[in-house]
Amino acid sequence: MTRDDCLARDAADPLAPLRGQFDLPPGVIYLDGNSLGARPRAALARAQNVIAREWGIDLIKSWNTAGWFELPRRLGDRLAPLIGAAAGEVVVTDSTSVNLFKALAGALHVQAAHAERKVIVTERSNFPTDIYMAQGLSGWLERGYQVRLVDRVEDIADAVGPDTAVLMLTHVNYRTGYQHDMAALSALARERGAVTVWDLAHSAGAVPVALARDGADFAVGCTYKYLNGGPGAPAFIWVPRRHQAQFVQPLSGWWGHAAPFDMAPHFAPCDGIGRALCGTQPIVSLAMVECGLDVFAQTDMAAIRAKSLALTSLFIDLVETRCAGHPLELVTPREPARRGSQVSFTHPHGFAVMQALIGRGVIGDYREPAIMRFGFTPLYTSFADVWDAVAILKDILDREDYDVAARRGVVT
């Protein structure tokens, strides 16, 4: 494998033209789309239109004429095919954390008749906010719910038992890139009387997701990573039709009311996915989510997955061959089916090495403990990018050109 081989693969890549729909700064190899997706070129004009015309000129009328009120549902319908959901089952709204609270509450409500089921099972390695939201919800319910943290994937099956109300998992692990078998774990949970809540933060737009086919019960996810919705863009929640009638959640704001403009003094949830809505949404940030979805509409998740696996396999191969001898350890599964669209390596000085990479234009990120994360986003990452990133990594490691005293800041 040479850099020319990579260029040849880029020339043959059917997704290569889509890179032109993103604005990336020159001199940067951006391998952090798993944290904050790159900017679709269309996003700026879209925001300008919302701000200058819809807000500035049409003002309050835009709630009707620009479809602001319908935006969470309309974007949800556009996002649905990417996660194997149907129209009318997804809304884009609020934050992932808030949506997880709704989904967990809805899941506990579905299980309310089973008083003996008082445990939410999840992984200790889950993204912390998921664990915190489960702890927050269970701590407030006097029935005595608890959150059970499982240490290893292979222990999940044993942890789901007659006491389990909910199995809550993040489909692709944010640190390791490990991808759960959604079908098998959903079936396991169902057999044991538990319902599943899936967090798709690192799955939506990254790997094919088939929520309905795989028998998931509820799901939430993020639009600002692989879906390129913009910093902190509103998240999504999926409630399949079969659960909607009994979906009850405590964040019962007016946007989820059957007749919000009747201004009645008692809450009555609307039919359908709208009952997962709560309050008024940040329209400018929300509107830009569509620009990312517009790019996805020009391809499909099968093509994205094929290139994603080619990129991550190439990266693993190149790091392991070209950086051999350095204390790098792969923590991402080698088996393609168990891998998301990121690759993580540990290094004893992982934080410092990542800072050195960033200083040389290779933007990945770092997660405790000692993990360097590299996200591969088939819409705008090339095979030559992978080659060049590894060449820079090799140079940094060979010359020990990193500062072990580098200080950490915040990165989300």
Added chain:
Amino acid sequence: MTRDDCLARDAADPLAPLRGQFDLPPGVIYLDGNSLGARPRAALARAQNVIAREWGIDLIKSWNTAGWFELPRRLGDRLAPLIGAAAGEVVVTDSTSVNLFKALAGALHVQAAHAERKVIVTERSNFPTDIYMAQGLSGWLERGYQVRLVDRVEDIADAVGPDTAVLMLTHVNYRTGYQHDMAALSALARERGAVTVWDLAHSAGAVPVALARDGADFAVGCTYKYLNGGPGAPAFIWVPRRHQAQFVQPLSGWWGHAAPFDMAPHFAPCDGIGRALCGTQPIVSLAMVECGLDVFAQTDMAAIRAKSLALTSLFIDLVETRCAGHPLELVTPREPARRGSQVSFTHPHGFAVMQALIGRGVIGDYREPAIMRFGFTPLYTSFADVWDAVAILKDILDREDYDVAARRGVVT
């Protein structure tokens, strides 16, 4: 009073120059800033900078370098003086509904030792989402909380008793513009062992608010109305320092953690107002909130209040004199201290009359039952606007130039 008198008042108005900092379409008299504030001219450039530079070029680094992570706190500190709060007591985040849930939960937690206090008292005429959120929260707690709806302001005192945990009120009523006496009602609640939760949706930026001086316990509010933050811009929550240590709320996401980047598997709330945060925020919508606050920083709430009362008094006088004989009924208090910065009149064909006004460029809005709302925003409403709006209203009524069959849409 003539139109020339109004022009003279505009010429003498110290706030008149601030109108130039807002973009308003020509030919429009915008009296709906109580629903969606007008666009500060600076908002477009601010959003462009966030999208093109901070997101597009600096990408993930902007969480640090552009201060994205600190934005809820920084904007909260800037907003605090407008509501009589101190720095470190306010964050701008999430929606008003979600923040109300946090504030109510925090208030119930403060009262947890008083098992006999199981009632949240509020008004039947409160904005519905406030009632819905209280119903949603109380319905989920097995202790048997209930929401008590009071029909008349004068009955609030009787409704707050030994069974009351929380008195939850919207400071200025969204329909009538009635302004509660925050100091008196907070004192009453405190004497009777209840804590107060105030919704400042129609107060922040509209009337002087003195949360600390008036003895309020918790507050939430909106930035997209009088504060001109943009459509659906994130809301705010106030937790005074004296309550922060015991402020516990179930939406315990990672942004409220003491060490969010340690990625620990157990929630530990941070010190201070940060524990009112939950998940990742919509940065573009959030950043624009500052453009509205920048305008407020050039004046003060006393000057705004003086002009607000002059505008609303003039509007009431002109409508009642020039439109005498038409079935208009003032539902906003005549007493200045009991009035917010809006004026509401009922008319048997209120919806149709409002549609006719909008058709002629006078943008107010309509709320059931039969109420036409007119918001007066001293930063960009002139005395001549008031004169002209009444002249158009008079013409519509005199000529019965409205369509009683007009259909309703959604308006927030």
